[in-house]
Amino acid sequence: MSDCDAPEQINRNAMNVHTPSPDRTSPSPGSSTGAWTNALLGELDLRRLYMAFRRRLRLAAASALAVFVAVAVISMQATPKYTATANVMLDVRQERVTNAQEVLSGLPADSSVVDTEVEILRSRQLAQRVVEALNLDRDPEFNPRLRKPTGLAAVKGAIRGVFERGVPADARETPVELQKQRDRVVDAVLSRLSTSRVGLTYVINIGFESETPAKAAQIANKYAELYLLEQMEAKFEATQQASRWLNERLEKLRAQVIADEAAVQQYRIANNLLSASGATLTEQEISNYNQTLAQARAQVAEDEARLATARRQLAAGSTGEDVGEALTSPVIQGLRAQRVQVSGRVAEMSGRYGERHPEMLKARRELQDIDAQIQQEIGRIISNLEAKVQVSRQRLAAIAGSLGSARGALAANNRATVRLNELERTAEASRTLYESYLNRYKETSTQEGIEQSDARIVSRAKIPTRPSSPKIGLNLAIGLLLGLGSGLGAIVLAEMLDAGLTTAKDVERRLDANYLGSIPLLSSVAEDSRLPPVEYVLAKPLSSFSEAFRNLKTSIQYSRLGEPVRIVAITSALPGEGKTTTAMCLARASALQGVRVLVVDCDLHRRSMNRLMRTEPTRGLLEVLSGAATLEQAVVVDEQSGAHLLPLAPSALTPRDVFGTPAMDRLLTEFAVRYDFVVLDCAPVLPVADVRVLASKADAVVFLAKWRKTPQHAIEAAFRLLAKIGAHIGGVALTQVDMKAQTRYGYGDPGYYYAEYRKYYAD
Structure with missing residues (x-):
């Protein structure tokens, strides 16, 4: 820089001079270092980002290349695996052999139910059954213990062998260890299994990946078969369990019905509530007494009427011959017949012998004797009428007394009937419940052996002809993306870890x-x-x-x-x-x-x-x-x-x-x-x-x-x-x-433009 440029530099420095505060203990916000972080925290500056990328280009390229090569090597060396897929469908249509209600109903046509069945296909229980059915625990593909260890696993096995040397095999194979081995096999099987629902349909794909095409198809088909079998077994087990429970319940209900009905009969006997033809004996007795009482009253009235008539006839001056019982008496009729004969002889002898003739007198005495007998017989008839009236009255009184006693017993019976009705209702409820359980037991028993699965196999898995993995092209594309991402990540990380001042x-x-x-x-x-x-x-x-x-x-x-x-x-x-x-x-x-x-x-x-x-x-x-x-x-x-x-x-x-x-x-x-x-x-x-x-x-x-x-x-x-x-x-x-x-780091710094003004100096 020339001397003429010095004042400009002096003024710039003078304007920027400031002293940090003594109590400042931390930097201002934006303590992340590097131009990359500055651009992220400050306003977006594409040129600054470009400069950060340019100065870290080698690091980014190395990181991207390492990731891409790693993905490519792993993909090339990966063992080819084949995927076979079987399709099952939840069938909402069910055959109805009988009209009986099922113990375990079929699956409803609900979307959540289909998703649940997809998860059931991934259950450990079903995987364990597949392992046992196909002896997959003896297959090295799924049992790591049967494989020949390599690399780090071989070193670990050697170290374990040194420590376990001299220990009996049965001592090493503890129940816990055996369970862990089985769990590892199940985990290996589940890791190869893929289940998915086809859109919003009731069809479920069961895919299985294996190193052998035939094995992949076999395991996928076995999964589908055991899934259907498990549904049938679930229904069969539910039916059997319901039958056992109903049978046990029926035994208890049967004993309860017998006890309740015995209690009813014992109460009847204890309270004299025995019945026939739907009515108690007391009610029948009262009914009979009522009928007999009516007859007795009629008889008394009849006897009293006859006696009163006879007495009125006698009081009117009748000799009693016109009394009704006298008219029908065979004795009086016989005496009257004798009197007619004697009267005829008297009349004949009166004209022949006269009134004083001994035969005449004898005949008259005989006639008088017959009249006396008739009067005696009439007296006996009147006395008999009086006796019959007394007997009828006594019989009426006896019947009325018996009726009163029966009515008292009936009142007591009616009071006891309240408890009897309660016992009968209890017995009837027990009997009804017993009959309903008996009918349900018979229905359940008829369902055993006719259970149906809620699904069916739409298509069985075919032996795949092409490996499903590794997908070289896709893996390379993913490796390229991961490489680019790792390169950008390396740039960001390097810029953030750059704690120096630039x-x-x-x-x-x-x-x-x-x-x-x-x-x-x-x-x-x-x-x-x-x-x-x-x-x-x-x-x-x-x-x-x-x-x-x-x-x-x-x-x-x-x-x-x-x-x-x-x-x-x-x-x-x-x-x-x-x-x-x-x-x-x-x-x-x-x-x-x-x-x-x-x-x-x-x-x-x-x-x-x-x-x-x-x-x-x-x-x-x-x-x-x-x-x-x-x-x-x-x-x-x-x-x-x-x-x-x-x-x-x-x-x-x-x-x-x-x-x-x-x-x-x-x-x-x-x-x-x-x-x-x-x-x-x-x-x-x-x-x-x-x-x-x-x-x-x-x-x-x-x-x-x-x-x-x-x-x-x-x-x-x-x-x-x-x-x-x-x-x-x-x-x-x-x-x-x-x-x-x-020039790559200092965008905005005077040094960034060094290439522009370096020729100005005489180096």
């Missing part, structure tokens, strides 16, 4: 610090880089490398607006950041401009300036501080540039605090009087505590960070230490910047 924007945004400038890597800007940097500054004063130090000098002078900057402490967070080289080059470049410059070696541990200048002085900084030598005696003049150097003598290492003494303060004051620009070449901040004491005495601290190498967190830790002592951090300068690579 551009001025990184310094200002991530560290919240002033950017002082960039010190290029000599090999990246010089065609002939055989000279050391400190020599190159003198040999090529108009080169871009020398111009970088002049820019740094200008930025340092304006790092504190309104205040002069004479004493500058150059430090870094870690060793190897280029502090001594920067200090010497900065001093020589400034001296060539006519500035009175002094470089002080303040690194008591390294004495890097002596090695850089290839001198071993006998007097140095410590001797000046102790008074053993004057400043003029200790200062070494750089004859090539005119810069003054204050080195450290070989015995410079001391445990004393030399920088915090009043002698150091007086010496710094003397430096400020004698020189225009004083550069303190300090040790790193993090490992050496003396730097913090010396940094607080300088007008500004120039913090160096190695381009793309120094971690951001290390710089922040050093900033916190310097902030605690009140040191003024003038800014950060990036060192060892590869200007050729910066």
Whole structure:
């Protein structure tokens, strides 16, 4: 850069100068590093993304190529596998042999049911049945123990064999181990199985993948067969279980019915509630008594009427011959017949013999005797009527008494009938329940052996003729996509893991610090880089490398607006950041401009300036501080540039605090009087505590960070230490910047345009 461009650079640096806050402990948002992260977190900048991709192109290409080759090799070496597919359909139509209700109903035509059956096909129970049916546990394809181990498995087997040597085989084959082996076989079978529903239909595809085509078809068909068999067995088992349960329930219900009916009969007997023809004996007895009572009452009325009639006839003056019973009496009829005969003889003899004839008298006495007999017989008839009336009345009274007793018994029976009805209802309910269970048991028994599966095989699996995997073309396409993805991922990861600082924007945004400038890597800007940097500054004063130090000098002078900057402490967070080289080059470049410059070696541990200048002085900084030598005696003049150097003598290492003494303060004051620009070449901040004491005495601290190498967190830790002592951090300068690579990293940074203006310098 020419001298005419210096004011523009000075103004730009002056506008950007700011000091980080002492209490700042963390970077601003966007702490992810690299241009890629910056683009993701900030506004989208396609050019920045392109630059990030370009500088990581080799990494991306290597990652993509590695993934693609790995996929290709795996695909080429993979064992060909064949897939056979059988189709089953859930049949919503069912044959109805009987009209009896099924124990286990058929599957409803529901979408969720079809999806459930798809999952049932993947059940471990069905897989276990397939394994047992086809003896797949003896097939090396599914049983890893039967395969010959290779690679890592062989090493593990050998190690296991050493530990298990001498242990009996039956001791190793524990039940748990055997179960694990069976589970591994089942897992291997399930991993080869694929089940899917065909669209929204009731058809389910059962696919199986195997290394052998015939085996794939056999296992797929066996899956379909056992699936149908399992459905039938489920129904058969449900029917049998229902039959057993119904039979057991029937035995209990039968005993309950017998007990309830026995309770009814016992209650009837105990409460005299015996019945015939639907009515109790008491009710039948009362009915009979009612009929007999009515007859008895009629009989009494009849007898009383006859007696009353006879008595009225006799009271009316009748001789009783006209009484109804007398008229029908055979005795009276016989006596009347005799009287007629006797009366006829009397009439005959009255005319023949006269009234006084003995025969006449005899006949009259005989007639009187017959009349007397008739009257006696009539009297007996009247007496018989009276006796019959008494008997009828007594019979009526007896029947009425018996009826009353029967009615009392009926009332008691009616009261007992309430409990009887309850017992009868209980017995009837038990009988009804027993009959319903008996009918259901008979229906269930008839269903055994006629169960139907809810599905049927639509098409059996055919032996495949082409391998289903590996699909070389598809795998290569996937490998290409994965390679591209891994390449992009590698770029993103590399950018995120790039903890170093790259551009001025990184310094200002991530560290919240002033950017002082960039010190290029000599090999990246010089065609002939055989000279050391400190020599190159003198040999090529108009080169871009020398111009970088002049820019740094200008930025340092304006790092504190309104205040002069004479004493500058150059430090870094870690060793190897280029502090001594920067200090010497900065001093020589400034001296060539006519500035009175002094470089002080303040690194008591390294004495890097002596090695850089290839001198071993006998007097140095410590001797000046102790008074053993004057400043003029200790200062070494750089004859090539005119810069003054204050080195450290070989015995410079001391445990004393030399920088915090009043002698150091007086010496710094003397430096400020004698020189225009004083550069303190300090040790790193993090490992050496003396730097913090010396940094607080300088007008500004120039913090160096190695381009793309120094971690951001290390710089922040050093900033916190310097902030605690009140040191003024003038800014950060990036060192060892590869200007050729910066054209790929530093989009927006002045170094990004290095290719455009590099010919401007006389290298």
